[in-house]
Amino acid sequence: MSFENIKKNFGFGCMRLKMNGEEVDYAEFCRMIDAFMAAGFNYFDTAHGYIGGKSEKAIRDCLVPRYPRESFVLTNKLSSWYYNTEEDILPLFESQLSLTGVTYFDFYLLHAVNHESYEKIKSTNAIPILKGLKAEGKIRHIGMSFHDSAEVLDRILTEQPDIEVVQLQINYLDMDDPGVQSAACYEVAKKHGKKVIVMEPVKGGTLANLSERAKNVLAPFGEGSPASFALRFVASMSEVIMVLSGMGNMEMMLDNLHTMGDFVPVGEAECEALCRVRDIIREENQIPCTSCNYCFEVCPKKIEISSCFRAYNAYAAAKISEENAEQEIRKGKSLPSDCIRCGACEKVCPQGIDIREKLAMIHKKVM
Helix, strand or coil, X not given: CCCCCCCCCEEEECCCCCEECCEECHHHHHHHHHHHHHCCCCEEECXXXXXXXXXXXXXXXXXXXXXXXXXXXXXXXXEHHHCCCHHHHHHHHHHHHHHXXXXXXXXXXXXXXXXXXXXXXXXXXXXXXXXXXXXXXXXXXXXXXXXXXXXXXXXHHHHCCCCCEEEEECCCCCCCCCCCCHHHHHHHHHHCCCEEEEECCCHHHCCCCCCHHHHHHHHHHCCCCHHHHXXXXXXXXXXXXXXXXXXXXXXXXXXXHHHHHCCCCCCHHHHHHHHHHHHHHHHCCCCCCCCCCHHHHHCCCCCCHHHHHHHHHHHHCCCCCHHHHHHHHCCCCCCHHHCCCCCHHHHHCCCCCCHHHHHHHHHHHHC
């Protein structure tokens, strides 16, 4: 299947944009967009809840008025937690067009699909509705982003042939992870003839911020950044048409443009080295958080869970001291000890993290 207008296989994920206080740093976002487009890339990815709704508006203000619509590819998503009934879907979709300032989306994905949300998708006739929007020209391609087992993915793609592309979490850390099942899900997509968009290629920054021990494993292979190895790993896969990176500043942008602009597939020796890095990360017992912040949106105590996990992971990798980890966590308005164990966070976590237990562990170990 051909996907028109995609120029290259690297996309700008707009989930983790640089902030200026409570607002997106528009000046930095504009600079990053300009560098991205000038390098020949044109794929942008957002969703209704990214940055508390500010991602869509930033695209409307920084991308849409500054570039012709046909010059860029824009993906948005239907998140099951933003609608309850069949009648809610079209108004939500129209609001997303308005918020982003466009008249159509190149790709529109069912968002973070798992076995539970799939039942809601079916009961609300979401896919027939999206097919109608495609017939009207308001959607070019229908897809889904997916977080569940390969067995569930196989069932969905068997039942829903109108899904054209699948967005999967793939990175060298998760290939054999029994929860994520990156490799198995990729093989299912291949079996059904679906092209793959990769999300979380650097696992929310985990694979870009390696411990010294892990970085030393990659040192013999040149001066590429840890993130560059992670991007090259997934971009080397035959069915991958797009690799997304949630870039938060120009430094990340330029590093990734260098990697993907002069793309070189990973070799066998590099793959073996990445397997050793994977084992080191697991030995460090890091929390597999990707900083999507869906948990923060639903937390009644507004605990900055991903920030707590990021500080703990830096401590676990011996990159900061216990004291510094505590200082980082205390910058938040709420602490791990403020958790009331309601479980709302765990219901929306794509990684399936036992968040309540991890917060209790962090409180015990570093607070």
